[in-house]
Amino acid sequence: xxxxxxxxxxxxxxxxxxxxxxxxxxxxxxxxxxxxxxxxxxxxxxxxxxxxxxxxxxxxxxxxxxxxxxxxxxxxxxxxxxxxxxxxxxxxxxxxxxxxxxxxxxxxxxxxxxxxxxxxxxxxxxxxxxxxxxxxxxxxxxxxxxxxxxxxxxxxxxxxxxxxxxxxxxxxxxxxxxxxxxxxxxxxxxxxxxxxxxxxxxxxxxxxxxxxxxxxxxxxxxxxxxxxxxx
Amino acid sequence: xxxxxxxxxxxxxxxxxxxxxxxxxxxxxxxxxxxxxxxxxxxxxxxxxxxxxxxxxxxxxxxxxxxxxxxxxxxxxxxxxxxxxxxxxxxxxxxxxxxxxxxxxxxxxxxxxxxxxxxxxxxxxxxxxxxxxxxxxxxxxxxxxxxxxxxxxxxxxxxxxxxxxxxxxxxxxxxxxxxxxxxxxxxxxxxxxxxxxxxxxxxxxxxxxxxxxxxxxxxxxxxxxxxxxxx
Amino acid sequence: xxxxxxxxxxxxxxxxxxxxxxxxxxxxxxxxxxxxxxxxxxxxxxxxxxxxxxxxxxxxxxxxxxxxxxxxxxxxxxxxxxxxxxxxxxxxxxxxxxxxxxxxxxxxxxxxxxxxxxxxxxxxxxxxxxxxxxxxxxxxxxxxxxxxxxxxxxxxxxxxxxxxxxxxxxxxxxxxxxxxxxxxxxxxxxxxxxxxxxxxxxxxxxxxxxxxxxxxxxxxxxxxxxxxxxxxxxx
Amino acid sequence: xxxxxxxxxxxxxxxxxxxxxxxxxxxxxxxxxxxxxxxxxxxxxxxxxxxxxxxxxxxxxxxxxxxxxxxxxxxxxxxxxxxxxxxxxxxxxxxxxxxxxxxxxxxxxxxxxxxxxxxxxxxxxxxxxxxxxxxxxxxxxxxxxxxxxxxxxxxxxxxxxxxxxxxxxxxxxxxxxxxxxxxxxxxxxxxxxxxxxxxxxxxxxxxxxxxxxxxxxxxxxxxxxxxxxxxxxxx
Numbered sequence: 017x018x019x020x021x022x023x024x025x026x027x028x029x030x031x032x033x034x035x036x037x038x039x040x041x042x043x044x045x046x047x048x049x050x051x052x053x054x055x056x057x058x059x060x061x062x063x064x065x066x067x068x069x070x071x072x073x074x075x076x077x078x079x080x081x082x083x084x085x086x087x088x089x090x091x092x093x094x095x096x097x098x099x100x101x102x103x104x105x106x107x108x109x110x111x112x113x114x115x116x117x118x119x120x121x122x123x124x125x126x127x128x129x130x131x132x133x134x135x136x137x138x139x140x141x142x143x144x145x146x147x148x149x150x151x152x153x154x155x156x157x158x159x160x161x162x163x164x165x166x167x168x169x170x171x172x173x174x175x176x177x178x179x180x181x182x183x184x185x186x187x188x189x190x191x192x193x194x195x196x197x198x199x200x201x202x203x204x205x206x207x208x209x210x211x212x213x214x215x216x217x218x219x220x221x222x223x224x225x226x227x228x229x230x231x232x233x234x235x236x237x238x239x240x241x242x243x244x245x246x247x
Numbered sequence: 248x249x250x251x252x253x254x255x256x257x258x259x260x261x262x263x264x265x266x267x268x269x270x271x272x273x274x275x276x277x278x279x280x281x282x283x284x285x286x287x288x289x290x291x292x293x294x295x296x297x298x299x300x301x302x303x304x305x306x307x308x309x310x311x312x313x314x315x316x317x318x319x320x321x322x323x324x325x326x327x328x329x330x331x332x333x334x335x336x337x338x339x340x341x342x343x344x345x346x347x348x349x350x351x352x353x354x355x356x357x358x359x360x361x362x363x364x365x366x367x368x369x370x371x372x373x374x375x376x377x378x379x380x381x382x383x384x385x386x387x388x389x390x391x392x393x394x395x396x397x398x399x400x401x402x403x404x405x406x407x408x409x410x411x412x413x414x415x416x417x418x419x420x421x422x423x424x425x426x427x428x429x430x431x432x433x434x435x436x437x438x439x440x441x442x443x444x445x446x447x448x449x450x451x452x453x454x455x456x457x458x459x460x461x462x463x464x465x466x467x468x469x470x471x472x473x474x475x476x477x478x
Numbered sequence: 479x480x481x482x483x484x485x486x487x488x489x490x491x492x493x494x495x496x497x498x499x500x501x502x503x504x505x506x507x508x509x510x511x512x513x514x515x516x517x518x519x520x521x522x523x524x525x526x527x528x529x530x531x532x533x534x535x536x537x538x539x540x541x542x543x544x545x546x547x548x549x550x551x552x553x554x555x556x557x558x559x560x561x562x563x564x565x566x567x568x569x570x571x572x573x574x575x576x577x578x579x580x581x582x583x584x585x586x587x588x589x590x591x592x593x594x595x596x597x598x599x600x601x602x603x604x605x606x607x608x609x610x611x612x613x614x615x616x617x618x619x620x621x622x623x624x625x626x627x628x629x630x631x632x633x634x635x636x637x638x639x640x641x642x643x644x645x646x647x648x649x650x651x652x653x654x655x656x657x658x659x660x661x662x663x664x665x666x667x668x669x670x671x672x673x674x675x676x677x678x679x680x681x682x683x684x685x686x687x688x689x690x691x692x693x694x695x696x697x698x699x700x701x702x703x704x705x706x707x708x709x710x711x712x713x
Numbered sequence: 714x715x716x717x718x719x720x721x722x723x724x725x726x727x728x729x730x731x732x733x734x735x736x737x738x739x740x741x742x743x744x745x746x747x748x749x750x751x752x753x754x755x756x757x758x759x760x761x762x763x764x765x766x767x768x769x770x771x772x773x774x775x776x777x778x779x780x781x782x783x784x785x786x787x788x789x790x791x792x793x794x795x796x797x798x799x800x801x802x803x804x805x806x807x808x809x810x811x812x813x814x815x816x817x818x819x820x821x822x823x824x825x826x827x828x829x830x831x832x833x834x835x836x837x838x839x840x841x842x843x844x845x846x847x848x849x850x851x852x853x854x855x856x857x858x859x860x861x862x863x864x865x866x867x868x869x870x871x872x873x874x875x876x877x878x879x880x881x882x883x884x885x886x887x888x889x890x891x892x893x894x895x896x897x898x899x900x901x902x903x904x905x906x907x908x909x910x911x912x913x914x915x916x917x918x919x920x921x922x923x924x925x926x927x928x929x930x931x932x933x934x935x936x937x938x939x940x941x942x943x944x945x946x947x948x
Contacts, residue, residue, distance in 0.1 A: 045479035047688050067479060069642070069688070073815055074739040074888050077686045078642065090741055090938040091886040097740040097793075097938075100885075104676025105642045107683035108884055110891040110919070111739070111765075112592075112823035115816030119593030119834060120660060122688050138839075149767075149800050150812050152842065153790040157816030160835040161593055191839035191855075276714035278923050298714060300877070300923070304580055305504040305653050308921045309877065321506055321703040322651040328505040328558075328703075331650075335911025336877045338918035339649055341656040341684070342504070342530075343588035343827075346581030350599060350828030351895060353923050369604075380532075380565050381577050383607065384555040388581030391600040392828055422604035422620075585829070594820070595851035597832040616830035616860075625851075646916065681881065682917055 024171070024228070027219040028200035032247035034168050036061040038127055038198045041166075042068045049073070049118070049158055051128035052096040055168050058127055061247075069105075071123060073154040075114045078105040095154065118154070119161045126162035128155060130169045130197075132184045135231040137194045137206040139167065140186035152189075159190035171199035171228055178230035180204060180211060201225055203242055210234050215242035255402070255459070258450040259431035263478035265399050267292040269358055269429045272397075273299045280304070280349070280389055282359035283327040286399050289358055292478075300336075302354060304385040306345045309336040326385065349385070350392045357393035359386060361400045361428075363415045366462040368425045368437040370398065371417035383420075390421035402430035402459055409461035411435060411442060432456055434473055441465050446473035480641045481693050482672055486516035489666045489694045493517060493631050498526040500587065500632040500658040501539060505531055505558065506702025508651035510635035510668045511538045513694075515712050517633070518542055524549045528587070528629060530580065530654055532556030532564035535706035541713070543567055552627070554580035560706065579607060582624055584657060590628035591660025591689070598623050632662030635699065636685070639669035640676070643690025644683045656685045664691040670699055715876045717907055717928050721751035724901045724929045728752060728866050733761040735822065735867040735893040736774060740766055740793065741937025743886035745870035745903045746773045748929075750947050752868070753777055759784045763822070763864060765815065765889055767791030767799035770941035776948070778802055787862070789815035795941065814842060817859055819892060825863035826895025826924070833858050867897030870934065871920070874904035875911070878925025879918045891920045899926040905934055 029037070031054045039061035042048060048068045050056050062068055069078045072094040079094065080103035088099035117123060132140040139159055142152045159165050169179050180197060197204045202225055203215035213233045216225055218241045226233050260268070262285045270292035273279055279299045281287050293299055300309045303325040310325065311334035319330035348354060363371040370390055373383045390396050400410050411428060428435045433456055434446035444464045447456055449472045457464050483489045490513060493499065499517075503509030518541055527548050532555075533540025540563040542548055551573055556564050567573040578586065579601050589597055598621035602608040612623040634655045637648040645667060647655055659665045672695040718724045725748060728734065734752075738744030753776055762783050767790075768775025775798040777783055786808060791799050802808040813821065814836050824832055833856035837843040847858040869890045872883040880902060882890055894900045907930040 069479070071688070072885075074742070074885050076885050077688055088938075089884065090936045091743070091884040093740065093742050093885055097742075102680050102884070104674070105640065105644065105687070106680040107644050107686040108680050108882075108887055109683070109686060110887050111815075111819035111889045112892045113686075115819050116588075116592035116660060117686070117688055118816055119820070119836065120591045121593055122591075122660075149791050149796070149803055150810075151790045151792045152812055152814050154815035156814040156840060156842065157834075157836045160838065188840045300714070302923070303650075305507070305650050307650050308923055319703075320649065321701045322508070322649040324505065324507050324650055328507075333649070333915050335909070336875065336879065336922070337915040338879050338921040339647075339652055339915050340918070340921060341652050342580075342584035342654045343657045344921075346584050347823075347827035347895060348921070348923055349581055350585070350601065351826045352828055353895075374606075380556050380561070380568055381575075382555045382557045383577055383579050385580035387579040387605060387607065388599075388601045391603065419605045585827070589832070592820070594832045594834060595854075595856055596849075597824070597829045599829060614831075619830075621830055649916070652916075681884070681887075 024201065027217060029217065029244055030247055032057055033244035034198050034200060036244050036247055037203065037242065038166060038168055042066065042125060046124040047071055047122060048125045049123050049162065054129055055127045056096065071117060073114055075109045075111055077107045115157055118157050121161055121163060123162040125164045125166060126158040127166045127168060128158065130167040130179060131186050132179055132181050133167050133194050133197050134181055134183045135206065135211045136209050137192040138184050139189045139194050140184040142189045143187040145186050155189050159193040164195055165193045166196045166198060167194050168198050171201040178228060181230035212236050213239050215240045217242045255432065258448060260448065260475055261478060263288055264475035265429050265431055267475050267478055268434065268473065269397060269399055273297065273356060277355040278302055278353060279356045280354050280393065285360055286358045287327065302348060304345055306340050306342055308338045346388055349388050352392055352394060354393040356395045356397060357389040358397045358399060359389065361398040361410060362417050363410055363412050364398050364425050364428050365412055365414045366437065366442045367440050368423040369415050370420045370425050371415040373420045374418040376417050386420050390424040395426055396424045397427045397429060398425050399429050402432040409459055412461035443467050444470050446471045448473045481643045481690060482641055483692045483694045486512045486668060486694050486696065487519065489513065489692055490516045490520050493520065493522045495522050496524045497522060497630040500528040500629040500662055502634045502655035502658050503529065504653040506534065508635050508653045508655050509538050509702050510633045511700040511702055512696045513633040513666060513668050514538050514542055518545050518713060523547045526550040528552045528627060530554050531558055532561060534558035534702060535560045536563065536711040537705045538702050543573065548573055550574040550576065552576040552578060554578055554583050577607065584654065586624055586627035587661045588657045589626040591657060594626055596623050596625050627661065629662040632658040632665040634659050634665055634667045636667050636669040638678055639667055639672050639693045640674065640678055642675060643687030643693055644678050645685035645690065646678060646682060647684055652684065659685045659689040665689055666691060667693045668696040668699065669693055670697060671695065716878045716925060717876055721747045721903060721929050721931065722754065724748065724927050725751045725755050728755065728757045730757050731759045732757060732865040735763040735864040735897055737869045737890035737893050738764065739888040741769065743870050743888045743890050744773050744937050745868045746935040746937055747931045748868040748901060748903050749773050749777055753780050753948060758782045761785040763787045763862060765789050766793055767796060769793035769937060770795045771798065771946040772940045773937050775799065778808065783808055785809040787811040787813060789813055789818050812842065819889065821859055821862035822896045823892045824861040826892060829861055831858050831860050862896065864897040867893040867900040869894050869900055869902045871902050871904040873913055874902055874907050874928045875909065875913055877910060878922030878928055879913050880920035880925065881913060881917060882919055887919065894920045894924040900924055901926060902928045903931040903934060904928055905932060906930065
């Protein structure tokens with residue numbers, strides 16, 4: 017698999033490109049929660065004319081961009097403890113109200129990272145199972161209750177192992193919760209316990225992609241080319 | 248019993264006097280909910296130097312007195328739908344938060360009316376069991392969760408039947424919830440499934456009072472004279 | 479994104495026969511009279527209505543009941559200064575009543591909005607309103623298990639609204655409105671004033687827009703109490 | 714009635730060894746640093762602490778842990794920019810950890826304040842954090858039963874307070890503070906400014922005074938993030 021690895025590191029999408037692709041699917045006016053880290057980039061790539069409203073677990077809806085360095089107000093942060101800003105339309109609320117939004121199914125989309133996603137939609141993204149200090153945050157709440165749960169991830173681990181798998185080996189974050197996976201090579205939906213390939217980058221063949229995926233990729237109708245701007 | 252009835256109608260306390268007596272037991276700074284109707288009078292009789300804070304189910308804490316006629320703002324009402332006013336310290340909140348205060352045990356005292364109170368502390372005050380339109384309001388929430396539940400009532404019904412009974416015959420509002428009963432003749436505590444007489448009006452003898460009470464009145468220590476100002 | 483709609487008529491036109499509709503207010507305080515009257519004009523019937531009360535006089539919820547649009551009412555206190563409309567319908571067997579203790583009603587609605595399908599409360603334990611419900615003992619005290627309450631639509635009266643649906647309320651007119659806004663699939667708001675985005679301080683927002691479907695401005699809304707004192711009848 | 718107290722030292726002096734203490738804040742935002750430092754000075758030990766996190770650097774909650782006052786921590790996310798203090802104590806077996814999903818933590822605390830001994834949530838169903846907990850199916854979806862969380866004391870950071878304990882918060886520093894204020898037997902508040910009664914608009918009160926035991930003014934409170942950037946250590 018090392019040969020393939022060399023290949024894909026040259027052709028795979030960057031994290032920014034994966035985030036860009038995910039951003040294209042967000043409807044105008046959608047309420048969206050972005051996971052800490054790489055998923056946060058999605059906010060930057062909303063297409064013209066579409067404006068999502070972002071929610072952060074610690075009690076802010078419809079917040080603005082990061083402030084300039086030196087202008088941070090540390091009472092105004094997001095779930096990643098990064099400074100944010102207010103803008104017209106921002107609302108503050110307490111943590112129980114914030115998770116009432118989550119648990120009550122009011123979020124249209126939650127976008128998270130993953131260690132593994134199973135073909136059943138099971139997600140593992142909170143614990144490597146290796147000991148150390150466990151930490152879960154709001155992920156378990158988000159994945160069980162947002163109307164649509166999408167994952168952004170490299171298609172394979174740094175060691176080249178598949179992250180899309182038949183069943184997760186790591187501790188689960190949620191059961192049957194993921195509906196779409198945006199990877200560095202493809203867009204894959206979870207439908208009825210199966211991975212259905214929707215898009216792949218033109219530079220990789222179906223068979224090569226399948227070899228990098230831990231469970232069968234099904235095709236239903238067209239597989240579109242996954243083409244992103246340089247980012 | 249009609250002879251006794253004649254007697255007691257002349258010597259019994261007025262509703263205002265019963266409310267006055269109940270007001271004497273409210274600590275300074277206590278959070279208090281007063282039931283609709285006659286218990287509302289308690290607010291008027293707080294002793295000098297003691298200031299309770301009143302809660303009303305529909306989302307107001309620490310409200311002021313009734314406005315002058317013609318100056319009502321019908322967005323500012325109490326649970327009895329009577330107009331109230333704001334004052335320094337008033338807070339508004341929604342219904343779930345209001346009953347979080349109740350259910351969470353944050354009220355020091357709830358004072359309600361009664362059809363019947365049993366020696367076990369069971370209370371019946373919401374349904375005469377006769378058909379018609381049933382209505383419960385917030386009584387069941389209040390009686391199960393306030394730190395202290397007191398009842399204000401005539402000692403007997405209009406027909407002269409005891410309202411303090413061995414066990415309630417009417418549909419219950421709550422089980423084992425009442426701890427003190429202020430009647431038109433006496434102050435009675437509920438202790439370990441028994442009525443314990445604390446105070447009685449001087450004009451009635453223990454035996455006369457017992458004859459008007461549907462379960463044994465116990466005496467533990469002194470029975471004080473129940474003396475109220477003319478009201 | 480702009481959730482504002484031009485008229486109460488248009489706002490309620492989405493409500494079909496048979497819908498479950500939460501209506502905010504406690505008595506007349508916070509009751510969205512103009513939305514209710516528009517719902518009467520719209521004509522939807524066989525409704526299940528959730529409200530603390532059962533209407534007063536011949537306007538608002540009482541008028542909706544008088545027009546025979548309500549199949550079932552879920553409430554805590556179906557009495558008022560003039561409860562005749564409900565009382566007669568109920569005693570004639572024309573309307574079903576589910577009586578719920580007021581705090582349990584508020585919490586069931588909040589649970590519906592917060593994704594909590596069931597919770598335990600001491601309220602009503604040992605009473606006939608707990609009959610048939612599971613009970614359990616926690617730390618020596620008895621509790622009744624209650625289920626969430628959700629609705630297809632909520633009709634809400636707010637004071638200020640912005641185009642994203644952020645809301646404030648006026649005094650005790652807040653009452654059930656914020657929790658009902660959470661518990662409905664689609665929440666329709668009448669606001670005394672629609673302000674521009676940013677017109678509500680982020681710290682003063684009571685209902686964030688995520689809970690709101692549409693907003694219509696009704697300047698100088700009717701107050702049920704005043705209508706009843708004037709012996710108004712609708713339609 | 715006046716709930717104001719002159720100093721943070723006096724305010725926390727009521728907290729005994731072995732107490733369960735909720736501490737508001739999400740990371741450094743809303744963390745009552747001065748109250749925590751006063752608690753360190755006070756010396757109470759064997760504490761069970763409820764907080765979203767496990768401290769950062771060597772101030773605030775991290776300092777309380779570093780001083781070996783915390784027997785058990787209930788939190789959702791014991792990581793931070795500099796989590797060494799907790800990590801070392803945990804890996805050395807010196808501190809017990811109960812890990813709770815963040816929304817479940819908030820709701821368990823709210824339930825503690827609202828008199829709800831248990832509730833059902835879909836969160837954590839099928840995961841190892843649900844092991845040993847009762848589960849149930851409602852309307853085709855699986856849920857886990859969670860218990861309320863209460864505390865003896867809560868340490869809260871507010872923006873404005875009045876003498877009756879009515880509170881407002883500043884921006885996202887609100888977070889866990891209002892629900893923790895509800896869930897503790899006795900809530901101790903540090904406010905950036907104590908205003909006179911009536912100094913907070915009744916519609917802008919976030920925590921009504923009924924949930925507050927005492928209030929101490931801490932003008933210009935420290936911000937954990939800034940202390941850590943300055944590499945501060947307490948004591």
